Amino acid sequence: MCAQPLALQFVHGRERPVCSACGHIIFLDPKVSALAFIIRDDRILLGQRAVDPGRLLWACPGGFVELGEDPQEAARREVREETGLECMTMRLLDVFYGVDTGVIVLAYLGRVVGGRMQPGDDVMTVDWFDRDHLPELVFTSTTTLVSRWLRGELP
Numbered sequence: 001m002c003a004q005p006l007a008l009q010f011v012h013g014r015e016r017p018v019c020s021a022c023g024h025i026i027f028l029d030p031k032v033s034a035l036a037f038i039i040r041d042d043r044i045l046l047g048q049r050a051v052d053p054g055r056l057l058w059a060c061p062g063g064f065v066e067l068g069e070d071p072q073e074a075a076r077r078e079v080r081e082e083t084g085l086e087c088m089t090m091r092l093l094d095v096f097y098g099v100d101t102g103v104i105v106l107a108y109l110g111r112v113v114g115g116r117m118q119p120g121d122d123v124m125t126v127d128w129f130d131r132d133h134l135p136e137l138v139f140t141s142t143t144t145l146v147s148r149w150l151r152g153e154l155p
């Protein structure tokens with residue numbers, strides 16, 4: 001704020017960067033991500049990632065929520081960008097917290113309402129998979145949701 005160097009100080013219960021001149025405290029926030037879990041005709045919509053983390057592995061369409069963006073809209077936007085499909089978000093299924101990444105993932109149940117399937121953004125292939133022919137999955141959020149689906153608990 002005032003262009004003076006920051007230093008770590010113990011304030012409000014943990015170490016935080018604090019301005020040595022004006023005392024401004026930097027509160028570091030977690031990243032928030034939103035995904036859509038989409039089933040149609042008992043098949044799940046998955047995208048194959050073109051980039052790391054998880055390059056070549058498959059996950060539910062999703063990504064980071066922008067500042068000022070409704071997370072449900074973020075989920076719909078990510079579906080549009082990664083799969084070319086338009087979807088509705090029906091309800092919140094679960095919230096995941098990545099201990100290793102610090103990322104909070106909001107998982108919504110989605111339903112396709114239009115569009116034309118075409119991979120985009122950081123997804124190289126997009127497809128529907130039935131229970132018996134699932135590809136190799138990545139991310140705790142996707143693997144947990146798929147496990148529940150296989151057990152008949154979702155959607």
Ligand SMILES: [Zn+2]
Binds near residue numbers: 002024
């Ligand atoms: Zn300052």
